[in-house]
Amino acid sequence: MHIQPTSFYLSGLNNHLMKIILLLIAVSLLVALGFLAAFFWAVNDGQYDDDYTPSVRILFDDIKEEKKTN
Amino acid sequence: MSNNIAIKNTTAICSHCGDTCMDESLISNETAFCCHGCKTVYHLFQDNGLRQYYDLEKNPGNSLKQIQQEKYAYLDDPQVLEQLLDFSNETIARISFYIPEIHCASCIWLLENLHQLESGIQQSTVNFLKKEVYITYHPEVLKLSKIASLLQSIGYAAKINLSDLERKERPAASKALYYKLGVTGFLFGNIMFMSFPEYLGIDRVTGNFYFQLFAYFNLILGVPLLLYSGWGYLRSAFIGIKQRQLNIDVPIAIGMLSLFGRSAFEVLTHTGAGYIDSLAGLTFFLLLGKWFQQKTYHTISFERDYQSYFPIAANRVEQGQETSISLKQLSKGDELVIRHQELIPADGILLDGEACIDYSFVTGESMPQKAEKGALIYAGGRQTGGAINIRLTKSVVQSYLVQLWDEYIFEHKKKHENSSQLATKVGKYFTAFILITAFATLFYWLPKNTTTAINAFSAVLIIACPCAVALSIPFTFGNVLRILGQQAFYLKNTGVIERIQQVTHLVFDKTGTLTERAEDILFHGSLTNHERGLVKSLANESTHPRSNQINTFLAHFPIKKVTGFEEQKGFGTTGRVEGHLISIFKTAEGTAVAIDGVTKGFFEHKPILRKGLKTILLQLKKDYQLSLLSGDHDRHQSAFIDLFGGEKQLYFDCSPKDKLAFIKNLQEEENAVVMMIGDGLNDAGALKQADVGLVVSEHNNNFTPACDGIFSATFFDQLTAYLSYIKKSRWLIYSAYVFALIYNVVGLSYAVQGTLSPVIAAILMPLSSISIIVFGMLSSWYLGRQILQDPKPESEQSVFEVYPSQA
Numbered sequence: 104m105h106i107q108p109t110s111f112y113l114s115g116l117n118n119h120l121m122k123i124i125l126l127l128i129a130v131s132l133l134v135a136l137g138f139l140a141a142f143f144w145a146v147n148d149g150q151y152d153d154d155y156t157p158s159v160r161i162l163f164d165d166i167k168e169e170k171k172t173n
Numbered sequence: 174m175s176n177n178i179a180i181k182n183t184t185a186i187c188s189h190c191g192d193t194c195m196d197e198s199l200i201s202n203e204t205a206f207c208c209h210g211c212k213t214v215y216h217l218f219q220d221n222g223l224r225q226y227y228d229l230e231k232n233p234g235n236s237l238k239q240i241q242q243e244k245y246a247y248l249d250d251p252q253v254l255e256q257l258l259d260f261s262n263e264t265i266a267r268i269s270f271y272i273p274e275i276h277c278a279s280c281i282w283l284l285e286n287l288h289q290l291e292s293g294i295q296q297s298t299v300n301f302l303k304k305e306v307y308i309t310y311h312p313e314v315l316k317l318s319k320i321a322s323l324l325q326s327i328g329y330a331a332k333i334n335l336s337d338l339e340r341k342e343r344p345a346a347s348k349a350l351y352y353k354l355g356v357t358g359f360l361f362g363n364i365m366f367m368s369f370p371e372y373l374g375i376d377r378v379t380g381n382f383y384f385q386l387f388a389y390f391n392l393i394l395g396v397p398l399l400l401y402s403g404w405g406y407l408r409s410a411f412i413g414i415k416q417r418q419l420n421i422d423v424p425i426a427i428g429m430l431s432l433f434g435r436s437a438f439e440v441l442t443h444t445g446a447g448y449i450d451s452l453a454g455l456t457f458f459l460l461l462g463k464w465f466q467q468k469t470y471h472t473i474s475f476e477r478d479y480q481s482y483f484p485i486a487a488n489r490v491e492q493g494q495e496t497s498i499s500l501k502q503l504s505k506g507d508e509l510v511i512r513h514q515e516l517i518p519a520d521g522i523l524l525d526g527e528a529c530i531d532y533s534f535v536t537g538e539s540m541p542q543k544a545e546k547g548a549l550i551y552a553g554g555r556q557t558g559g560a561i562n563i564r565l566t567k568s569v570v571q572s573y574l575v576q577l578w579d580e581y582i583f584e585h586k587k588k589h590e591n592s593s594q595l596a597t598k599v600g601k602y603f604t605a606f607i608l609i610t611a612f613a614t615l616f617y618w619l620p621k622n623t624t625t626a627i628n629a630f631s632a633v634l635i636i637a638c639p640c641a642v643a644l645s646i647p648f649t650f651g652n653v654l655r656i657l658g659q660q661a662f663y664l665k666n667t668g669v670i671e672r673i674q675q676v677t678h679l680v681f682d683k684t685g686t687l688t689e690r691a692e693d694i695l696f697h698g699s700l701t702n703h704e705r706g707l708v709k710s711l712a713n714e715s716t717h718p719r720s721n722q723i724n725t726f727l728a729h730f731p732i733k734k735v736t737g738f739e740e741q742k743g744f745g746t747t748g749r750v751e752g753h754l755i756s757i758f759k760t761a762e763g764t765a766v767a768i769d770g771v772t773k774g775f776f777e778h779k780p781i782l783r784k785g786l787k788t789i790l791l792q793l794k795k796d797y798q799l800s801l802l803s804g805d806h807d808r809h810q811s812a813f814i815d816l817f818g819g820e821k822q823l824y825f826d827c828s829p830k831d832k833l834a835f836i837k838n839l840q841e842e843e844n845a846v847v848m849m850i851g852d853g854l855n856d857a858g859a860l861k862q863a864d865v866g867l868v869v870s871e872h873n874n875n876f877t878p879a880c881d882g883i884f885s886a887t888f889f890d891q892l893t894a895y896l897s898y899i900k901k902s903r904w905l906i907y908s909a910y911v912f913a914l915i916y917n918v919v920g921l922s923y924a925v926q927g928t929l930s931p932v933i934a935a936i937l938m939p940l941s942s943i944s945i946i947v948f949g950m951l952s953s954w955y956l957g958r959q960i961l962q963d964p965k966p967e968s969e970q971s972v973f974e975v976y977p978s979q980a
Binding site for chain 2: 121124125128132135136138139142143146147151152153155156159160162163164166
């Protein structure tokens, strides 16, 4: 007996076009791995060694005036 | 520029550092300075485009009044350079300096713009929390000693200690946890993502292919989850079993392995979706707890030894020439010159000069001691007064103090790891409980239905999660650590919290702990400001401890020229300042002052007891036994007899060895759990021997010997509150365990019937974990509000700050 899927949301699952989800999963996994790699790089580079000073540094202005030449 | 001067009443404050200005010659309409040093630096900054320094904070400078002219020549020695520099080649060198005076945004700005002042500096970066600056410079154009001198001249002197020569590698251990958290988070997220279809109703009937896909996907991700993220727990459990010490990681490991094993079985035999999502959640929260539990305070170290106390170099005299030599190169027979406030690096004999040595840190003796020519002077003491010459009788490592120190390290190795005794106890019972329940369930179902039997058996192993137990301590005590840290009460780790909860006996050091390091000085009588200036000028010439105290007391006054200076041993000093005959002399009441033959009053010297000491001791007496151990003489004994409630508990003239022996005796004879509260090197052995060692610190820059906790002297009156908070927090853990019990009962009721599904597990386990975490954090925060005072508005970094300019 052919059992019909009862859930509205799952009714399209046996459609062969759904195979696209495989590609989507693969790509999302790759993107997530990319983020993980970026995280590793950031930790390695020392981003988390100092999490306070950058917040102060960002508010500084550049020195505009010239040095007085003696 | 108008915000640089605030005329408070009629006193001008220094445009650079904010100190009171007493010298009228340095005050003008637009600017005022307290000393020439500040004036020089101010103009230096103006001329080099560093005006912004004064815009970022009000009067941000560090006072240059008490600057010692240090010689940095030893920094150019190639051997020293090799050990100090982070990195060097022909064109680039990088150095890290610890600068205790960093305290505000202006400091950061200035130190990152050093290249404006010195062209050889290419770049500099500040780490505010660590108070370090990393300077990259061109070693062929600029010498390191010049950089150090520059920093000193602008009020940001670098503190370089002997321990800096032993370049310890930056701990990569903390980074390892970040990597683990990153990977676990990644796995957790993706596994949950893949588990949602199953929660929403997909099964083998509706979409077999995808069901299988997601199930296998989860299983594959579960492998690194178990073997990388969970590795620490598996390994710890294995070691525990091997050593027959069941710790809390054993039930955790059982849970993890059951989760994975059952999931693998279900997925591979196509009978279910597995429980990898619960495994991911469990592991992630456990690692989060581990991260939360550790809190590092960068400017504080709980591991300091004498090497952090000693400077890196001393001044050796050879044939009349003075050179600064690194301490490691000093040997017996060398002649050294030691100046005011400098540390004596090794035992030696006094050759020349007026020696007035402050041994308070080393022996606890609060009055500086004078020494005669030919007398022995010990390493660790600090010279106060003029320069002295000594000939070394030992090298630095052979000196008495250092030998003592090595003895402590050798004899008293770290006996307390950061393992929770409470968690270990619970772990044992819990493991027994799980195994009994699991096997009971197995044997119950076996005769009826084999599938259900195995089902139920593994379900019990999965759901009987000690995660509530394993999470409550890291998060609750971790939060307690943080909250205490906001009050400037810093503990090494959560293990210390547990030990404090067991303490029965408190032992106090006296000098520097119950009293402030310096003795107090009160003036009785009347002197005009002008007269104070005269007295100070005379006191400045003398090296006698009493004169030094008077000199410090009258710090703000300018020094005038003294003629006819005469010092009579045992009597006092006299001299002429601006034509007046000034005399300072010893009397029964203290030190009297006479001007032109008329006695104007006297200075009284007494120990300054810590604020609120009496109340604290009264409160503590209710719950603990109290004792006082002091290296000092029993000069002011009467004051302490009342406070401690009897002579029995007071011991004076204790050597460092005596202190250690006393504590050992308490532990062995009376089975007491002892907390030692001290502050100096003379307490080092006692602090290590005690079950908990706490150090009182007056200033963040000060050296603190190896201990379990450090707290600020300004909050000494909060001591009872701190201890009470710590003790009461134990009940929070007990409450969390009750929670855990409820969850386990609910979960087990499903498990023993064999009706545990992945969905139920996936709901129960995160729910229990999160609720325990939230409960732990909220309850410890609430308890803190009830017991502790509001933390000061300043951030944790500056709570320890005592600006040098505020007398």
